[in-house]
Each structure stands twice: as structure tokens, then as C-alpha cells.
Amino acid sequence: MSAIETGPVPTGTGSSLIPRRDMAVIWVLLAAAFVAILNETTMSMAIPHLIDDLSITPIAAQWVTSAFMLTMAVVIPTTGFLLQRFTTRQMFLGALALFSAGTLIAALAIGFPMLLAARVVQASGTAILMPLLMTTLMNLVPAESRGRMMGRVSIVISLAPAIGPTLSGFLLDHFNWRSIFVVVLPIALVAMVIGWRWLTDVGERTDAPLDVFSIVLSAFGFGGLVFGLSQIGAIAGGDGSAWPMVIALVVGVLGLASFLLRQVMLQREDDALLDLRVFLSRDFSLSMVQMFLLSLAFFGTLTVMPLFLQKALGLETTEAGLVMLPGALAMGLLGPVIGRIYDARGTKVLLIPGSVLTAATLWFYTTLSTTTSVWIVLVAQTLLSIGLALSFTPLFTASLASLTPKFYSYGSAVIGTVQQVAGAAGIAVMMAMFTLIVNANGGTGVATAVAAGSRTTFLIGAVIATVTILGAFVIRKPANQPSEADGAPAPAMH
Secondary structure (H helix, E strand, O other), X not given: OHHHOOOOOOOOOOOOOOOHHHHHHHHHHHHHHHHHHHHHHHHHHXXXXXXXXHOOOHHHHHHHHHHHHHHHHHHHHHHHHHHHHOOHHHHHHHHHHHHHHHHHHHHOOOOHHHHHHHHHHXXXXXXXXXXXXXXXXXXXXXXXXXXXXXXXXXXXXXXXXXXXXXXXXXXXXXXXXXXXXXXXXXXXXXXXXXXXXXXXXXXXXXXXXXXHHHHHHHHHHHHHHXXXXXXXXXXXXXXXXXXXXXXXXXXXXXXXXXXXXXHHHHHHHOOOOOOHHHHHXXXXXXXXXXXXXXXXXXXXXXXXXXXXXXXXXXXOHHHHHHHHHHHHHHHHHOHHHHHHHHHHHOOHHHHHXXXXXXXXXXXXXXXXXXXXXXXXXHHHHHXXXXXXXXXXXXXXXXXXXXXXXXXXXXXXXXXXXXXXXXXXXXXXXXXXXXXXXXXXXXXXXXXXXXXXXXXXXXXXXXXXXXXXXXXXXXXXXXXXXXXXXXXXXXXXXX
């Protein structure tokens, strides 16, 4: 299989120091990704305000988030091809232009349809930024320093969601929901100007034609799955018919199967929209399974915990946010430290304790009740976040490092797609179970019912997290081998 060249090609035997110009590129991309993720997490707090201001139903208001997630699920699989076809500057400026345009439209929105369209445009730009960041980082950073740099990426991934709800809560208390977009827009524009001035092109380009049929199949496949999964909670709560969910899931499965088959055919000529040969790498495939399971447990638990804090323990919205904040901060601030440990010691020293800590904390969550101390929950939530930080940073790094530069963009697209689908599935399944248990015990107005529903969802997360302990023992750090440019043969696949 060595002719395919999907295995790792390290940066060589030179110094691990990163040139100042390359670091400038990475910092610009980190800043842009931070703004995009910050925006993604601010709208959840604004939903009650949208319901009142725009005279819409809660189900309609939820589409502000669902439409964003749907768009991300459709666009991310195409980024592997786009990053091969267009330059770094073109992709960055295009992504920021879309994001900024969507933000401006949202700030000026005079009705719900206009706001919904704005969120779709925003998501189109956001979907490009994280794969672009990760692909660029892998191309610029020497193999022996990638863990440290991925740690900085985890700061962005963790701190932005932590700050987002707090920022939006402050703005909503003093201004209206449009102020969220008014604050974000100038930051995005400044990032775009800096990128236009300083960003340089990274990696090689190809002239492969864009397969439009693959984009259509991707939209039906990933879009159908995410939409169908997003309906499970509503069906469990007795809102609406199950038929739209069933049809969406069937369309999603058929569309995804057709998409995957077409990619296998196109990749023979290097024309695939999403090259699936990345899965020929043992370490990449194992990392993706581990990441899917962790994301499944993480996003579902993250959605239910605020409900437990507010409805079962009786905390105010701001208080619930403060309970979640230390864990998110710890997850971000530990990123560089965890990255350095990865560079020096590899994956097992991080993944094994990380998966054990995550699973143990979720099993503890199955004992929570209405009498549990808030301080105990705060400590447990912080420990859970540390366990996840010990897992995600090495998984990001090891998965991409197991590929050659030619496949970095496709690997980044797969990572983003896995997270989106796993997140949607985790939220859907856990919210459905939560709703069923709560409704069977008296509804969300009964604290003990909310506690019972929360324990059930935490049990699902605990079982899933326990499986990841096995994966922690088999995922390894790819060897830092000399590059093919130095005359070394392409590494064989495992």
C-alpha cells in the first residue's frame, strides 16, 4: 500500500523552531477560528429573546442553531477538496468574507427568515476555518512540535464556548440580540484584513475538477442524517409527527452510502471530493472511532448538564454558567501542557488517564440528585473537562500526523465531519431519553423528574466513555520519519 502514500511524513531532522512568518499565519488562523466558534456558542442564550422579539415559536427559534449545524455538516465534507483546489489565502479570505457577510445580515435582520439565511451564510464560512487551521498547522509545524501547537488549538476550541454564553448573556441583559452580531462583526473584519496583509499560501494545489454530484450526495447524506437526528428530541417530547425524522434518516443513509461509493470510484483518479484513503491508516481510523465516541458522550452530556443545574438544583442561568466555566477554562489552559507531553511521551500517557477520568466522572454523574451539592458538581465537571482535554489534543494530533501532507486536508475534513455527526447524534439520543424520562415523571417542573432524566442520559454517556478506555491502549503516536524529499521511501500502511 506504500504507493498510496497516506502514512506519516515528518518534517525532517531540522530544528523544531517555527519561523516567525509561519507563526504569524497560525496566529491569524487561530484568531479567526476563535471568533467563529465564539459566534457559534452565543446564540443559545438568545433563543428566548428571539421568541419574544420576532414572535416565533420555540421550535422555530431552535432552527437558528439547527440550521447552523446542518450547514456545517454539509459544507465540512467538501473542505478536503477545496483546500486542495484553492490557496490558503483564497480559502481564508473566502471563509471570513462569508462569515462577515452572514454576521452583517444577521445584525440587520428584520425578520426570522432573514436571520435564518444569515446563519446559513455564517456557517458556510465557519465550516471552512477549522479544517483550514488544522491543515495549515500540519503543513507548517515540525512533527516534534505538533502536540504543543495542537494544544493551542484546544485553547480556541475550549475557551470560545466558555466565553460565548457569558458574553451573550451580558449583551442580552443590556442590549437586544442584534448586539451579539454587532460585537462580532468588527472582530471578524479585523481578522480578515490582517489575513489579507500577512497570510501566505501553504501546501500544494491540484487542478482536480469539482464533482458537483458528490456535493449533492454529501448534502443529502450528511444533511439528512443531522436533520433526522435533530428531530428525535422533538418526537420524544410529543411535538409533531415522526415521519419527517424517518424520511430524513432514510435519505441520509442512502445519500451517505451513495456518496461514499462515489468517492471510492473518484479517488482512483485523485478526483474525490473527500478522499477515503485516509482510513487506510490504522492510527487515523482508530483515532476517528475514539473521537466519535468521545464526542457522542461529550456533546450529549454538555447539553443535559445545564438543564440539571437549573431545573433540578434550582440555579439561575448565570449561576449554571459559572458552574460550567471552570471546567471549560481548565480544558483550554491545559491544552499547551498536554501538547508538550504528547510531543515528549506520545499518546498512551495521556489517553489512558484521560479516558479513565472521563468514564469515572460520568459514572459518578449517574448518582446525582436534587440534594447534590453544587460544589461537588463543579469539581466533577472540572475533572470531566480535564479528562476530555487529555483525550482530544492527542487524538487531533495523532490522527493527522499519521497521514502524508497530501491527505492533511481530507483528514481535517473527516475530523470536522465526525465531530458534527457525533455531536448531533449525542445531543439527539440523550435529549430524547431525557425528555421521555422527565415527561414520564411529571415534566420539567418537577425537580426529581429532571434529576431522573439526567441520570439516565449520564448513564448512556458513561457506557460510551467506558468503551474508549480500550481504544486508549491501542492508539499510538506516529513515528517522526524523514520526509520523502530527503530520499526516504513512503511509509507502508499499518
